[in-house]
Amino acid sequence: MVSFADVANWLTVAGSIALILGALFIVLQLRQNNRLLGMNATLIETTLRQERSDVAIALLEHLTDHTFAHRRWRMHELVKRFAESNWNGVFESEEDFEVRHFVQIYELIGTMARRNVVDREIVLDSLQHQVIRDWEVFQPHLRMLAARYGVTADYFVSFEWLASESKQRFPASAATVAAPRAAVGPAS
Numbered sequence: 325m326v327s328f329a330d331v332a333n334w335l336t337v338a339g340s341i342a343l344i345l346g347a348l349f350i351v352l353q354l355r356q357n358n359r360l361l362g363m364n365a366t367l368i369e370t371t372l373r374q375e376r377s378d379v380a381i382a383l384l385e386h387l388t389d390h391t392f393a394h395r396r397w398r399m400h401e402l403v404k405r406f407a408e409s410n411w412n413g414v415f416e417s418e419e420d421f422e423v424r425h426f427v428q429i430y431e432l433i434g435t436m437a438r439r440n441v442v443d444r445e446i447v448l449d450s451l452q453h454q455v456i457r458d459w460e461v462f463q464p465h466l467r468m469l470a471a472r473y474g475v476t477a478d479y480f481v482s483f484e485w486l487a488s489e490s491k492q493r494f495p496a497s498a499a500t501v502a503a504p505r506a507a508v509g510p511a512s
Contacts, residue, residue: 380442383433384450396458399426403465411468424469427462427480430455434482437489448493451486456494459487 386392402423406414414420437447462483470479 376440376442379436380446383436383442383447386429387450395426399423400458400461403461406465406468411465415469415472423462423465427466427483430458430462430483430486431480432482434484434486438482438485444489447486448490452490452494455483455486455490459483 399422402419433447436442437444466480469475
């Protein structure tokens, strides 16, 4: 007959074996979970990269659309007209709001680049001297707006940052953009 002590010993051995197997199972499960977390992190990173690419492509489609060039020219002309009139009767006009809206595009691009929603290098490589020139053109209007409405110095700070980054990255472009060259006529 089997004694109670023998049963207790067998149960102790079985419990120890179960504990060891349970610990091994937990270790294996933790390793599997770690692999899954790594795969999830890779998937998330890939998804974010894809989203950033999609945003950059949509942004570039907007900036390369034929209507953008015409609109940009119109905004330059409006600001030139504003300056010639010394900004009399300009504020709160339809044209003023149109210029503000256009400038907001650069502000959003700059904000997205600063916050890594879109790749900063792609934005700078794509806009190059264009953003430098546009900052030079729109800056007087933005200063007048800030003064008129008592806005602090950080008004359109992302647009300014974008122009500054472009000047640093493309110093030769920055030097030539400020003073457009005279038109070159036919050779004599």
